[in-house]
Amino acid sequence: MTSADEAVSPEPFLRGNAWAGTDEFPYPRADPVDLDRLPGDTVGAARLPVGVRLELVGDAETLEIDYQTQTDDLGYRGEGAGTAFTLVRGEESLSVPAQLGPGTARFALAPLDRSDPDLPVVVYLPEGMRPRLFALRVDGGQLAPAPRGPRWLAYGDSIAEGWIASGPSGAWPAVAARRTGLDVVNLGYAGSARGELPSAQQIAALDADVISISHGTNCWSRIPFSAALFREQTRAFVALVRQGHPDTPIVVTSPILRPDAEDTPNLLGATLVDLRVAMEDLTRELIAAGDAHLTLVEGGGLIGPDDLPDGIHPGDHGHEVVGRGVRRRRGGSLDQLSPPGSTPPRSAEPSGLDASSIS
Numbered sequence: 132m133t134s135a136d137e138a139v140s141p142e143p144f145l146r147g148n149a150w151a152g153t154d155e156f157p158y159p160r161a162d163p164v165d166l167d168r169l170p171g172d173t174v175g176a177a178r179l180p181v182g183v184r185l186e187l188v189g190d191a192e193t194l195e196i197d198y199q200t201q202t203d204d205l206g207y208r209g210e211g212a213g214t215a216f217t218l219v220r221g222e223e224s225l226s227v228p229a230q231l232g233p234g235t236a237r238f239a240l241a242p243l244d245r246s247d248p249d250l251p252v253v254v255y256l257p258e259g260m261r262p263r264l265f266a267l268r269v270d271g272g273q274l275a276p277a278p279r280g281p282r283w284l285a286y287g288d289s290i291a292e293g294w295i296a297s298g299p300s301g302a303w304p305a306v307a308a309r310r311t312g313l314d315v316v317n318l319g320y321a322g323s324a325r326g327e328l329p330s331a332q333q334i335a336a337l338d339a340d341v342i343s344i345s346h347g348t349n350c351w352s353r354i355p356f357s358a359a360l361f362r363e364q365t366r367a368f369v370a371l372v373r374q375g376h377p378d379t380p381i382v383v384t385s386p387i388l389r390p391d392a393e394d395t396p397n398l399l400g401a402t403l404v405d406l407r408v409a410m411e412d413l414t415r416e417l418i419a420a421g422d423a424h425l426t427l428v429e430g431g432g433l434i435g436p437d438d439l440p441d442g443i444h445p446g447d448h449g450h451e452v453v454g455r456g457v458r459r460r461r462g463g464s465l466d467q468l469s470p471p472g473s474t475p476p477r478s479a480e481p482s483g484l485d486a487s488s489i490s
Contacts, residue, residue, distance in 0.1 A: 137268060138197070138266035138267060138268045139266065139267055139268075140266065140267075141185060141196070141264040141265070141266065141267050143276040144185040144186060144187055144267065144276045144277075145158075145183065145184070145185060145264075146183070146184050146185070146186045146277075146279065146314055147180075147182040147183040147184055147314070147315060147316050147317060148180070148183050148316075149284075149316045149337050150162055150163060151163075156177070156178060157180070157263045158180035158183045158263075159177055159178075160176070160177040160178075160179070160180070160181060160182075160316075160317065160318060160320075161173065161174065161177035161318075161320075161330070161333060162333045162336070165329060165332075165333060168329040169327060169329050169330065170323055170327065172320070172322045172323040172353075173320045173323040173324070173327060173330070175322075176292065176319075176320035176321050176322060176323055176324075177320060178261065179212075179258050179259065179261060179292075180256055180258050180261065180262070181258050181292050181293065181299065181302075181317045181319060182258075182285075182293075182299070182302070182304060182305060182315060182316065182317025182319075183256055183258065183317075184253055184254055184255045184256060184299075184305075185252075185253070185254040185264075185267075186251045186252070186253050186254075186276065186277035187251065187252045187254075187274040187275065187276065187277055188248065188249060188250075188251050188252065188274065188275055188276075188277045189248075189252075189269075189272060189273045189274035189275050190245060190248065190272040190273065190274075191240055191269035191270065191271055191272035191273055191274045192239070192240055192241040192269075192270055192271030192272055193237065193238065193239055193240060193241075193269060193270040193271055194218075194237070194238045194240055194252070194254075194267065194268075194269055194274065195235055195236070195237045195238075195267065195268040195269070195270075196216060196235065196236040196237075196238075196254070196264060196266075196267055197233075197234075197235050197264070197265040197266040197267075197268075198216075198229070198233070198234055198235070198236065198262045198263060198264050198265060199232060199233045199234070199262065199263050199265070200229055200230070200231055200232060200234070200257065200260035200261060200262045200263075201260065201261035201262070201263075202231070202259075202260055202261055203231045203260060205259040205260070206259070207294070208259060208293075208294055208295060210297075210298075211259075211293070211294065211295050211296055211297055211298060212257075212258060212259025212260075212299075213229075213255070213256065213257035213258045213259045213260060213298055213299045214228060214229055214257050214259070214260065215227055215228045215229055215257055215298070216229060216236040216238075216254055216255070216256065216257060217254070217255045217298055217299065217300045218238050218240075218252060218253070218254045218255075219252075219253045219254075219255070219300050219309065220243050220244075220250060220251070220252050220253070221244065221247070221250050223243050223244060224300065225238055225239075225243075226298075229257040229260055229262065231260070238254075240252070241271070251277040252274070252277075253300075253309065255298070255299040255300045255305065256299065257299075258299050279314045280308075280311075280312040280313050280314045281312075281313055281314065281340035281341065282313070282314045282316065282337075282338055282339050282340050282341075283304075283308065283311075283313040283314065283315045283316065283339070283340065283341045283342070283343065284316050284318060284334055284337060284339045284341075284342045284343070285304040285315055285316065285317050285318055285319065285342075285343045285345075286318040286319070286324065286330065286334060286342070286343065286344050286345070286346065287304075287318070287319040287320075287324055287343070287344070287345040287346050287384075288319060288320060288321060288322075288323065288324035288345075288346045288347075288348055288349050289319065289320075289321035289322060289324075289348075289443075289444060290303070290319070290345065290348070290387060290444060290445065290453070291303070291304055291317065291318070291319030291324070291343075291345055291346075292317065292319030292320065292321045293305070293317075293319065293450070294321060294443075294444040295440060295441060295444045295445075295446060296445070296446065296447050296450045297446075297447050301447045301450050301451075302317065302319075302450055303445070303450040303451070303453040303454035303457070304317050304319070304343075304454070305317070306450060306451055306454040307454035307455075307457060307458050310454070310458065311458060313340075313341070316337075318330070318334070322349065322353060323349060323353075324346040324349060325346065325349050325350050325353075325354055325356070325364070326346060326350070326361075326364045326365055326367075326368040328367060328368065328371055330368075331367070331368045331369075331371035331372050332371055332375075334372050334375070334376075335371055335372050335373075335374050335375025335376060336375055337375075339376055339379055340379065340380075341379065341380045341381075341382065342372060342376060342379055342380070342381045342382070343381070343382040343383075343384065343457060344365075344368065344369070344372075344381065344382070344383045344384070345383075345384035345385075345386075345428075345430070345457070346386070347361065347385060347386035347403070347406050347407065347410060348386050348387075348389055348392070348403070348443070350364075350406055351386075351389075351392050351397050351401065351402070351403045351406055352392065352397065355397040355398040355399045355401070356397075356399065356401060356406065357399040357400065357401050358401045358405040358406060358408070358409040359409070360399070361401070361406045361409050361410065362409040362410070362412070362413045365383075365409070365410050365413050365414075366413055366417075369381065369383070369414075369417065369425075373422075378424055379424060380424050380425075380426065381424060381425050381426070382426045382427075382428060382457060383410065383414045383425065383426065383427055383428065384427075384428040384430045384433075384456075384457055385406075385407040385410045385411050385414075385427075385428070385429055385430040385431065386403055386406060386407050386410070386430050386431070387430040387431065387433050387434060387445070387453065388430075388431055388432075388433075388434060388435065388436065388439065389403055389439075389442070389443055390436050390439070390442060391442060391443075404431075407429075407430065407431050411427060411429060414427040415427060428456060428457050430456075433452060433453050433456040434449045434452050434453060438452060
Protein backbone atom coordinates (compact mmCIF):
# COMPACT_ATOMS: atom_id res chain seq x y z
CA MET A 132 0.00 0.00 0.00
CA THR A 133 1.18 3.53 -0.66
CA SER A 134 1.15 6.06 2.12
CA ALA A 135 0.48 9.80 2.08
CA ASP A 136 4.15 10.65 1.59
CA GLU A 137 4.65 8.17 -1.26
CA ALA A 138 3.82 10.55 -4.08
CA VAL A 139 5.30 11.93 -7.27
CA SER A 140 4.94 15.15 -9.21
CA PRO A 141 2.18 15.21 -11.84
CA GLU A 142 4.45 17.00 -14.31
CA PRO A 143 5.64 13.95 -16.34
CA PHE A 144 2.02 12.85 -16.78
CA LEU A 145 0.60 16.21 -17.91
CA ARG A 146 -0.43 16.71 -21.53
CA GLY A 147 -1.90 19.68 -23.35
CA ASN A 148 0.29 22.27 -21.58
CA ALA A 149 2.52 23.88 -24.20
CA TRP A 150 4.17 26.55 -22.04
CA ALA A 151 5.84 26.46 -18.63
CA GLY A 152 3.49 27.59 -15.90
CA THR A 153 3.72 30.52 -13.53
CA ASP A 154 2.26 31.16 -10.08
CA GLU A 155 -0.65 33.01 -11.69
CA PHE A 156 -1.03 30.64 -14.67
CA PRO A 157 -0.02 27.09 -13.66
CA TYR A 158 -1.17 25.71 -17.04
CA PRO A 159 -1.23 28.68 -19.45
CA ARG A 160 -2.78 28.37 -22.89
CA ALA A 161 -0.96 31.40 -24.27
CA ASP A 162 2.67 32.37 -23.91
CA PRO A 163 2.96 33.91 -20.41
CA VAL A 164 5.75 36.26 -21.51
CA ASP A 165 3.74 37.56 -24.49
CA LEU A 166 0.34 38.28 -22.94
CA ASP A 167 0.52 42.06 -23.29
CA ARG A 168 0.07 41.80 -27.07
CA LEU A 169 -3.13 39.76 -26.76
CA PRO A 170 -6.65 41.14 -26.17
CA GLY A 171 -7.93 40.91 -22.62
CA ASP A 172 -10.65 38.41 -23.54
CA THR A 173 -8.05 36.05 -25.02
CA VAL A 174 -5.91 36.33 -21.90
CA GLY A 175 -8.94 35.63 -19.74
CA ALA A 176 -9.76 32.47 -21.68
CA ALA A 177 -6.11 31.39 -21.60
CA ARG A 178 -6.23 31.32 -17.80
CA LEU A 179 -8.38 28.18 -17.91
CA PRO A 180 -6.49 24.87 -18.33
CA VAL A 181 -8.74 23.75 -21.18
CA GLY A 182 -7.66 20.37 -22.54
CA VAL A 183 -4.90 19.96 -19.94
CA ARG A 184 -5.00 16.38 -18.71
CA LEU A 185 -3.05 13.47 -17.27
CA GLU A 186 -2.18 10.51 -19.50
CA LEU A 187 -0.99 7.29 -17.86
CA VAL A 188 -0.45 3.60 -18.65
CA GLY A 189 -0.09 0.67 -16.27
CA ASP A 190 -1.92 -1.75 -14.01
CA ALA A 191 -2.50 0.15 -10.77
CA GLU A 192 -5.77 -0.52 -8.96
CA THR A 193 -6.11 2.97 -7.45
CA LEU A 194 -5.06 6.47 -8.50
CA GLU A 195 -5.14 9.51 -6.19
CA ILE A 196 -4.65 13.12 -7.30
CA ASP A 197 -3.98 15.92 -4.83
CA TYR A 198 -5.16 19.31 -6.08
CA GLN A 199 -6.45 22.75 -5.23
CA THR A 200 -9.14 24.60 -7.18
CA GLN A 201 -9.37 28.39 -7.37
CA THR A 202 -13.03 29.11 -8.13
CA ASP A 203 -16.50 27.63 -8.45
CA ASP A 204 -17.77 30.49 -10.62
CA LEU A 205 -18.26 28.64 -13.90
CA GLY A 206 -19.98 31.39 -15.89
CA TYR A 207 -22.03 30.66 -19.00
CA ARG A 208 -20.77 27.09 -19.40
CA GLY A 209 -22.01 26.07 -15.97
CA GLU A 210 -21.14 22.48 -15.10
CA GLY A 211 -19.95 21.92 -18.66
CA ALA A 212 -16.84 23.87 -17.72
CA GLY A 213 -15.91 20.97 -15.48
CA THR A 214 -16.88 20.24 -11.90
CA ALA A 215 -15.25 16.81 -11.71
CA PHE A 216 -12.08 14.99 -12.58
CA THR A 217 -13.12 12.67 -15.42
CA LEU A 218 -11.14 9.56 -16.28
CA VAL A 219 -11.53 8.05 -19.75
CA ARG A 220 -10.04 4.73 -20.86
CA GLY A 221 -11.25 3.56 -24.24
CA GLU A 222 -15.05 3.72 -24.07
CA GLU A 223 -15.19 3.63 -20.26
CA SER A 224 -15.25 6.66 -18.00
CA LEU A 225 -15.30 7.51 -14.29
CA SER A 226 -15.87 10.88 -12.60
CA VAL A 227 -14.93 12.17 -9.16
CA PRO A 228 -16.50 15.49 -8.08
CA ALA A 229 -14.06 18.33 -7.40
CA GLN A 230 -14.37 20.58 -4.39
CA LEU A 231 -13.48 24.22 -3.98
CA GLY A 232 -10.02 24.58 -2.43
CA PRO A 233 -7.74 21.66 -1.56
CA GLY A 234 -8.86 18.10 -2.17
CA THR A 235 -7.94 14.61 -3.34
CA ALA A 236 -9.60 12.81 -6.25
CA ARG A 237 -9.51 9.04 -5.81
CA PHE A 238 -10.18 6.65 -8.70
CA ALA A 239 -10.74 2.89 -8.32
CA LEU A 240 -9.23 1.52 -11.54
CA ALA A 241 -9.66 -2.20 -10.87
CA PRO A 242 -13.20 -2.39 -12.36
CA LEU A 243 -12.00 -1.03 -15.72
CA ASP A 244 -11.33 -3.35 -18.63
CA ARG A 245 -7.56 -3.69 -18.63
CA SER A 246 -7.21 -6.30 -21.38
CA ASP A 247 -5.13 -3.83 -23.42
CA PRO A 248 -2.26 -2.70 -21.17
CA ASP A 249 -1.16 -0.07 -23.71
CA LEU A 250 -4.49 1.75 -23.72
CA PRO A 251 -3.92 5.02 -21.86
CA VAL A 252 -5.82 6.31 -18.86
CA VAL A 253 -6.72 9.95 -19.57
CA VAL A 254 -7.83 12.19 -16.70
CA TYR A 255 -9.44 15.52 -17.66
CA LEU A 256 -9.35 18.38 -15.16
CA PRO A 257 -12.35 20.38 -13.91
CA GLU A 258 -10.97 23.21 -16.00
CA GLY A 259 -13.60 25.79 -15.10
CA MET A 260 -12.54 25.58 -11.44
CA ARG A 261 -8.92 26.39 -12.39
CA PRO A 262 -7.27 23.50 -10.57
CA ARG A 263 -3.59 23.05 -9.80
CA LEU A 264 -2.28 19.52 -9.33
CA PHE A 265 0.29 18.76 -6.63
CA ALA A 266 0.89 15.01 -6.38
CA LEU A 267 -0.13 11.58 -7.65
CA ARG A 268 -0.24 8.29 -5.73
CA VAL A 269 -1.13 4.73 -6.71
CA ASP A 270 -1.94 1.47 -4.99
CA GLY A 271 -1.95 -2.13 -6.20
CA GLY A 272 0.39 -1.80 -9.18
CA GLN A 273 2.05 0.94 -11.17
CA LEU A 274 1.32 3.72 -13.62
CA ALA A 275 3.81 5.40 -15.95
CA PRO A 276 3.48 8.48 -18.13
CA ALA A 277 1.90 7.55 -21.44
CA PRO A 278 4.29 8.28 -24.32
CA ARG A 279 3.28 11.34 -26.25
CA GLY A 280 1.59 11.08 -29.59
CA PRO A 281 2.18 13.56 -32.43
CA ARG A 282 1.41 17.09 -31.23
CA TRP A 283 -1.71 18.82 -32.50
CA LEU A 284 -2.20 22.56 -31.91
CA ALA A 285 -5.94 23.29 -32.10
CA TYR A 286 -6.64 27.02 -32.48
CA GLY A 287 -10.22 28.21 -32.29
CA ASP A 288 -12.96 29.92 -30.32
CA SER A 289 -15.54 28.70 -27.78
CA ILE A 290 -16.49 25.78 -30.00
CA ALA A 291 -12.91 24.46 -29.91
CA GLU A 292 -12.75 25.23 -26.19
CA GLY A 293 -15.66 22.85 -25.70
CA TRP A 294 -18.75 24.98 -25.13
CA ILE A 295 -21.35 23.53 -24.33
CA ALA A 296 -20.35 19.87 -24.08
CA SER A 297 -21.37 18.26 -20.79
CA GLY A 298 -17.73 18.22 -19.68
CA PRO A 299 -14.16 18.83 -20.86
CA SER A 300 -13.75 15.26 -22.15
CA GLY A 301 -16.56 15.95 -24.65
CA ALA A 302 -14.96 18.91 -26.47
CA TRP A 303 -14.43 17.99 -30.09
CA PRO A 304 -10.61 18.35 -29.98
CA ALA A 305 -10.54 15.99 -26.95
CA VAL A 306 -12.79 13.49 -28.73
CA ALA A 307 -10.75 13.62 -31.94
CA ALA A 308 -7.45 13.33 -30.06
CA ARG A 309 -8.57 10.16 -28.28
CA ARG A 310 -9.61 8.64 -31.61
CA THR A 311 -6.33 9.50 -33.34
CA GLY A 312 -3.77 9.19 -30.54
CA LEU A 313 -2.70 12.82 -30.99
CA ASP A 314 -1.37 14.98 -28.15
CA VAL A 315 -3.79 17.88 -28.51
CA VAL A 316 -3.01 21.34 -27.16
CA ASN A 317 -6.34 23.17 -26.98
CA LEU A 318 -5.89 26.80 -28.02
CA GLY A 319 -9.61 27.52 -28.12
CA TYR A 320 -10.32 30.96 -26.66
CA ALA A 321 -13.99 31.49 -25.88
CA GLY A 322 -15.33 34.93 -26.74
CA SER A 323 -12.20 35.80 -28.68
CA ALA A 324 -10.02 33.89 -31.21
CA ARG A 325 -10.50 36.34 -34.07
CA GLY A 326 -7.28 35.38 -35.80
CA GLU A 327 -5.10 37.67 -33.65
CA LEU A 328 -1.65 37.77 -35.19
CA PRO A 329 0.24 37.40 -31.87
CA SER A 330 -1.56 34.07 -31.45
CA ALA A 331 -0.30 33.03 -34.88
CA GLN A 332 3.25 33.95 -33.86
CA GLN A 333 2.93 31.97 -30.64
CA ILE A 334 1.73 28.94 -32.60
CA ALA A 335 4.63 29.38 -35.02
CA ALA A 336 7.07 29.18 -32.11
CA LEU A 337 5.72 25.87 -30.76
CA ASP A 338 6.60 22.38 -31.94
CA ALA A 339 3.72 20.81 -33.85
CA ASP A 340 2.96 17.81 -36.05
CA VAL A 341 -0.43 19.14 -37.17
CA ILE A 342 -2.28 22.44 -36.66
CA SER A 343 -5.97 23.23 -36.95
CA ILE A 344 -7.50 26.68 -37.34
CA SER A 345 -11.25 26.99 -36.68
CA HIS A 346 -12.65 30.40 -35.87
CA GLY A 347 -14.87 33.10 -37.29
CA THR A 348 -18.07 33.31 -35.26
CA ASN A 349 -16.67 36.06 -33.03
CA CYS A 350 -15.65 37.98 -36.15
CA TRP A 351 -19.35 38.18 -37.02
CA SER A 352 -20.56 39.24 -33.59
CA ARG A 353 -18.20 40.31 -30.83
CA ILE A 354 -15.86 42.42 -32.98
CA PRO A 355 -17.39 42.76 -36.46
CA PHE A 356 -15.27 42.00 -39.52
CA SER A 357 -16.13 42.62 -43.13
CA ALA A 358 -15.68 39.66 -45.46
CA ALA A 359 -12.64 41.33 -47.03
CA LEU A 360 -11.05 42.01 -43.64
CA PHE A 361 -11.69 38.45 -42.48
CA ARG A 362 -10.16 37.04 -45.64
CA GLU A 363 -6.97 39.08 -45.29
CA GLN A 364 -6.74 38.47 -41.53
CA THR A 365 -6.90 34.73 -42.26
CA ARG A 366 -4.26 35.08 -44.95
CA ALA A 367 -1.92 36.86 -42.52
CA PHE A 368 -2.63 34.36 -39.73
CA VAL A 369 -1.78 31.38 -41.93
CA ALA A 370 1.31 33.14 -43.30
CA LEU A 371 2.69 33.77 -39.81
CA VAL A 372 1.98 30.19 -38.72
CA ARG A 373 3.71 28.98 -41.89
CA GLN A 374 6.86 30.90 -40.96
CA GLY A 375 7.38 28.49 -38.08
CA HIS A 376 5.82 25.45 -39.76
CA PRO A 377 6.61 25.48 -43.48
CA ASP A 378 5.73 21.80 -44.00
CA THR A 379 3.35 21.05 -41.13
CA PRO A 380 -0.18 19.97 -42.09
CA ILE A 381 -2.67 22.76 -41.35
CA VAL A 382 -6.40 22.04 -41.30
CA VAL A 383 -8.56 25.15 -41.78
CA THR A 384 -12.20 24.71 -40.74
CA SER A 385 -14.61 27.49 -41.64
CA PRO A 386 -17.29 28.51 -39.10
CA ILE A 387 -19.93 25.92 -38.27
CA LEU A 388 -23.63 26.65 -38.56
CA ARG A 389 -25.08 29.47 -36.46
CA PRO A 390 -28.71 29.95 -37.50
CA ASP A 391 -29.14 33.52 -36.24
CA ALA A 392 -26.02 34.68 -38.07
CA GLU A 393 -26.20 32.87 -41.40
CA ASP A 394 -28.08 35.59 -43.28
CA THR A 395 -27.92 38.46 -40.79
CA PRO A 396 -25.44 41.25 -41.64
CA ASN A 397 -23.19 42.43 -38.84
CA LEU A 398 -22.26 46.09 -38.32
CA LEU A 399 -19.91 45.93 -41.33
CA GLY A 400 -22.45 44.23 -43.55
CA ALA A 401 -21.07 40.67 -43.42
CA THR A 402 -23.23 37.65 -42.74
CA LEU A 403 -21.69 34.50 -41.30
CA VAL A 404 -22.12 32.96 -44.74
CA ASP A 405 -20.01 35.79 -46.16
CA LEU A 406 -17.25 35.17 -43.61
CA ARG A 407 -17.38 31.41 -44.19
CA VAL A 408 -17.07 31.83 -47.95
CA ALA A 409 -14.18 34.28 -47.51
CA MET A 410 -12.23 31.81 -45.37
CA GLU A 411 -12.95 28.90 -47.71
CA ASP A 412 -12.06 30.82 -50.88
CA LEU A 413 -8.83 32.08 -49.31
CA THR A 414 -7.85 28.55 -48.24
CA ARG A 415 -8.55 27.17 -51.72
CA GLU A 416 -6.47 30.00 -53.18
CA LEU A 417 -3.52 29.12 -50.94
CA ILE A 418 -3.81 25.44 -51.85
CA ALA A 419 -3.94 26.27 -55.55
CA ALA A 420 -0.89 28.51 -55.11
CA GLY A 421 1.14 25.52 -53.95
CA ASP A 422 0.52 24.93 -50.24
CA ALA A 423 0.30 21.15 -50.44
CA HIS A 424 0.09 20.80 -46.65
CA LEU A 425 -3.09 22.85 -46.27
CA THR A 426 -6.51 21.18 -45.91
CA LEU A 427 -9.96 22.79 -45.97
CA VAL A 428 -12.93 21.55 -43.96
CA GLU A 429 -16.16 23.29 -44.93
CA GLY A 430 -17.72 23.90 -41.53
CA GLY A 431 -21.17 25.03 -42.60
CA GLY A 432 -22.43 21.53 -43.27
CA LEU A 433 -20.78 19.66 -40.41
CA ILE A 434 -23.76 19.79 -38.04
CA GLY A 435 -27.40 20.83 -38.11
CA PRO A 436 -29.49 23.09 -35.87
CA ASP A 437 -30.60 20.15 -33.72
CA ASP A 438 -26.98 19.76 -32.58
CA LEU A 439 -26.88 23.34 -31.21
CA PRO A 440 -28.76 23.33 -27.87
CA ASP A 441 -28.27 27.08 -27.37
CA GLY A 442 -28.34 27.95 -31.06
CA ILE A 443 -24.58 28.63 -31.15
CA HIS A 444 -22.57 25.84 -29.56
CA PRO A 445 -22.68 22.08 -30.11
CA GLY A 446 -23.83 19.66 -27.45
CA ASP A 447 -22.09 16.34 -26.89
CA HIS A 448 -23.35 14.79 -30.12
CA GLY A 449 -22.47 17.90 -32.08
CA HIS A 450 -18.91 17.92 -30.74
CA GLU A 451 -18.59 14.25 -31.69
CA VAL A 452 -19.74 15.05 -35.22
CA VAL A 453 -17.44 18.07 -35.58
CA GLY A 454 -14.51 15.98 -34.39
CA ARG A 455 -15.23 13.32 -36.98
CA GLY A 456 -15.61 15.93 -39.68
CA VAL A 457 -12.31 17.65 -38.97
CA ARG A 458 -10.57 14.28 -38.89
CA ARG A 459 -11.96 12.87 -42.11
CA ARG A 460 -13.03 15.56 -44.55
CA ARG A 461 -10.90 16.30 -47.58
CA GLY A 462 -7.81 14.26 -46.90
CA GLY A 463 -8.11 13.56 -43.19
CA SER A 464 -4.89 15.26 -42.09
CA LEU A 465 -5.47 14.27 -38.46
CA ASP A 466 -6.16 10.62 -39.25
CA GLN A 467 -3.10 10.47 -41.51
CA LEU A 468 -0.92 11.26 -38.49
CA SER A 469 -2.70 8.68 -36.33
CA PRO A 470 -0.47 5.70 -35.49
CA PRO A 471 -1.82 2.20 -36.17
CA GLY A 472 -4.55 1.19 -33.76
CA SER A 473 -5.67 4.81 -33.19
CA THR A 474 -3.39 5.22 -30.16
CA PRO A 475 0.25 6.30 -30.13
CA PRO A 476 2.87 3.58 -29.73
CA ARG A 477 3.44 2.97 -26.05
CA SER A 478 6.85 2.49 -24.51
CA ALA A 479 8.39 2.88 -21.09
CA GLU A 480 9.06 6.38 -19.81
CA PRO A 481 10.74 7.45 -16.57
CA SER A 482 9.04 8.87 -13.48
CA GLY A 483 6.32 6.22 -13.23
CA LEU A 484 4.29 5.48 -10.12
CA ASP A 485 4.87 2.10 -8.46
CA ALA A 486 2.91 1.20 -5.38
CA SER A 487 5.71 -0.97 -4.05
CA SER A 488 8.68 1.32 -4.55
CA ILE A 489 7.89 5.02 -4.93
CA SER A 490 9.06 7.44 -2.30
